[in-house]
Amino acid sequence: MWGLLSIELYKIAKRPRTYIAFAAIAAIVLIFQFAFKADGKSYMDLMLQNIQDNFEVDKKLAINGYFMCYLILNTLLVQVPILVALVAGDSISGEANMGTLRLILTRPVSRSEFLWAKFIASGIFTVALLIWMAFLSLLVSTWIFGVDDMLIFRVKGDESQILQIAANDVLWRYVAAFAYAAVALMVIASLSILLSVYAENSIGPIVATVCIVVFLTIVSNINVPIIDKNVKPWLFTTYMVGWKGFFYIGTDADGMPISGSVENWASIRNSISILLAHIVLFFGWAQYAFRKKDILS
Amino acid sequence: MEAAIKAVQLNKSYKNFQAVKNLSFTVNRGDVYGFLGQNGAGKSTTIRMLLSLISPDSGSVDYWGKSLLSHRKETLSGIGAIIEKPDLYKYLSAEDNIRIFARMNGMKLSTKDVDVHLERVGLVERKKSKVGSFSQGMKQRMGIAVALVHNPEIIILDEPTNGLDPQGIADMRKLILSLNKDHGKTIVVSSHLLNEIEMVANRMIIIHKGSCVVEGKVSELLDPAQTLVKLKTTHPENTLSVLDQFPGLVSFAPTDDHIRLIMDRNLVPDLIQFLVSKNIAVLSVQPNHSLEDYFIQLTQND
Numbered sequence: 001m002w003g004l005l006s007i008e009l010y011k012i013a014k015r016p017r018t019y020i021a022f023a024a025i026a027a028i029v030l031i032f033q034f035a036f037k038a039d040g041k042s043y044m045d046l047m048l049q050n051i052q053d054n055f056e057v058d059k060k061l062a063i064n065g066y067f068m069c070y071l072i073l074n075t076l077l078v079q080v081p082i083l084v085a086l087v088a089g090d091s092i093s094g095e096a097n098m099g100t101l102r103l104i105l106t107r108p109v110s111r112s113e114f115l116w117a118k119f120i121a122s123g124i125f126t127v128a129l130l131i132w133m134a135f136l137s138l139l140v141s142t143w144i145f146g147v148d149d150m151l152i153f154r155v156k157g158d159e160s161q162i163l164q165i166a167a168n169d170v171l172w173r174y175v176a177a178f179a180y181a182a183v184a185l186m187v188i189a190s191l192s193i194l195l196s197v198y199a200e201n202s203i204g205p206i207v208a209t210v211c212i213v214v215f216l217t218i219v220s221n222i223n224v225p226i227i228d229k230n231v232k233p234w235l236f237t238t239y240m241v242g243w244k245g246f247f248y249i250g251t252d253a254d255g256m257p258i259s260g261s262v263e264n265w266a267s268i269r270n271s272i273s274i275l276l277a278h279i280v281l282f283f284g285w286a287q288y289a290f291r292k293k294d295i296l297s
Numbered sequence: 298m299e300a301a302i303k304a305v306q307l308n309k310s311y312k313n314f315q316a317v318k319n320l321s322f323t324v325n326r327g328d329v330y331g332f333l334g335q336n337g338a339g340k341s342t343t344i345r346m347l348l349s350l351i352s353p354d355s356g357s358v359d360y361w362g363k364s365l366l367s368h369r370k371e372t373l374s375g376i377g378a379i380i381e382k383p384d385l386y387k388y389l390s391a392e393d394n395i396r397i398f399a400r401m402n403g404m405k406l407s408t409k410d411v412d413v414h415l416e417r418v419g420l421v422e423r424k425k426s427k428v429g430s431f432s433q434g435m436k437q438r439m440g441i442a443v444a445l446v447h448n449p450e451i452i453i454l455d456e457p458t459n460g461l462d463p464q465g466i467a468d469m470r471k472l473i474l475s476l477n478k479d480h481g482k483t484i485v486v487s488s489h490l491l492n493e494i495e496m497v498a499n500r501m502i503i504i505h506k507g508s509c510v511v512e513g514k515v516s517e518l519l520d521p522a523q524t525l526v527k528l529k530t531t532h533p534e535n536t537l538s539v540l541d542q543f544p545g546l547v548s549f550a551p552t553d554d555h556i557r558l559i560m561d562r563n564l565v566p567d568l569i570q571f572l573v574s575k576n577i578a579v580l581s582v583q584p585n586h587s588l589e590d591y592f593i594q595l596t597q598n599d
Binding site for chain 2: 004006007010015098100102104105107109110292294295296
């Protein structure tokens with residue numbers, strides 16, 4: 001098993017397409033940082049236009065490393081599934097397309113262990129992407145913009161809110177948010193692997209994964225009561241942005257933020273459970289299909 | 298002779314198409330066993346079943362007396378194979394490829410080991426080159442190096458000369474014979490070319506539309522004195538059960554509407570007399586082709 005995993009990691013590391021994901025993330029993060037360094041005030045003016053009559057915000061301090069990281073994650077974590085699908089969607093179908101799948105499976109390699117190795121390697125790739133993202137968006141941003149209390153702009157129901165988190169209460173939330181994102185992205189990886197088992201070329205599962213994610217994300221954003229109640233709770237896309245829950249700080253009776261607290265732990269636990277259930281479903285299905293599959297490629 | 302591979306009553310269908318039909322054969326230890334059939338005859342499907350890449354609908358494959366299904370990993374560790382063309386990781390070097398496939402067999406190769414394996418196929422000087430830059434012949438040789446890296450007892454080669462130039466074909470032939478004679482390997486080699494099988498194999502099977510046409514020693518099957526006889530009787534099942542008792546048959550196999558025999562043409566009258574003595578009425582006997590002619594006819598008809 002470890003031998004297979006090390007082979008998979010070696011192959012991922014040697015493929016040029018692996019680095020497209022890292023380069024894409026670096027490019028987007030750097031553009032964000034450059035734009036905010038050059039003209040962050042305009043963005044804050046736009047964000048605060050509805051509430052600046054009621055709140056006084058020091059815009060210069062508001063744009064700090066923590067805020068930048070939140071902003072970048074908010075944008076990037078919608079796109080990262082595509083990058084994960086690039087590697088995971090290619091895992092089995094890419095081998096079939098190259099003709100190496102049949103060669104591997106004539107070796108004393110268990111199909112189940114081979115798929116586990118692919119799954120774990122995809123997981124390690126996903127975590128590596130997130131660490132890279134954390135390095136760029138958190139560490140580099142705090143180096144460029146400094147550290148201060150973090151402001152979160154939130155729309156809850158009909159009202160807009162600004163949440164303030166003390167600087168010394170932020171870091172653990174990012175660690176938790178990145179861990180949550182890793183689980184959410186593993187749903188994408190397991191879906192891609194499942195589709196990859198059924199395909200003989202790399203493009204099909206990658207495109208299919210992206211299409212499914214886009215379609216379900218749209219459904220997750222349709223605000224119709226019947227869908228809210230009966231459909232959304234079952235879609236993994238509903239929970240993809242659940243990492244934000246770690247930044248919705250709990251408040252006391254006077255509405256003051258409580259350090260170290262989260263508004264709704266139960267909701268986060270529920271989201272993680274549903275995401276894990278999707279991983280088990282998709283990967284279990286992939287295992288079943290792969291063990292039964294006739295290798296015709 | 299000890300059986301290295303024994304396939305019994307293999308069947309495989311895809312939707313409405315039956316690719317392999319009641320196929321049985323035995324490969325003995327030390328054989329170079331030829332698998333002959335035109336394109337689409339079911340050779341690759343059968344070979345994939347031998348390697349557990351495809352599950353048969355029914356039937357079994359045993360290696361050294363053990364079921365492939367229940368001893369898959371153990372069995373595959375003693376087999377090296379190239380299926381159709383030897384596709385390897387094009388973005389990796391020859392050295393990386395050989396190390397990866399050795400690792401899958403639980404082996405860690407030293408630099409010296411890598412050199413020995415690549416030297417055997419004349420690629421040691423290109424060990425740092427990416428396989429994607431190799432010619433077809435070099436890829437084929439690379440495939441052989443990968444197939445042999447774990448020193449398997451059985452080597453299965455599916456159409457190993459496809460895409461090779463005449464020199465490459467000659468080298469492959471030499472390699473197969475050397476692996477068999479000098480290293481004692483049991484080899485299964487498939488081809489759609491009779492002369493290719495004739496030059497390397499000691500035993501062979503011809504399959505057509507997924508069924509066995511004939512199986513036996515190459516020297517006997519391709520002996521010009523041997524004739525292919527199509528026999529029809531009133532009781533085919535009884536006929537099959539008594540044919541073993543008739544001396545002089547090289548082989549026999551049932552088809553959909555007749556029994557196909559390979560035998561000396563001069564023994565046909567004795568055969569008729571033998572069947573009559575067993576109370577089996579003969580409806581027709583057609584001793585009209587040599588095996589070689591018959592194979593050519595099969596190829597031309599389709």
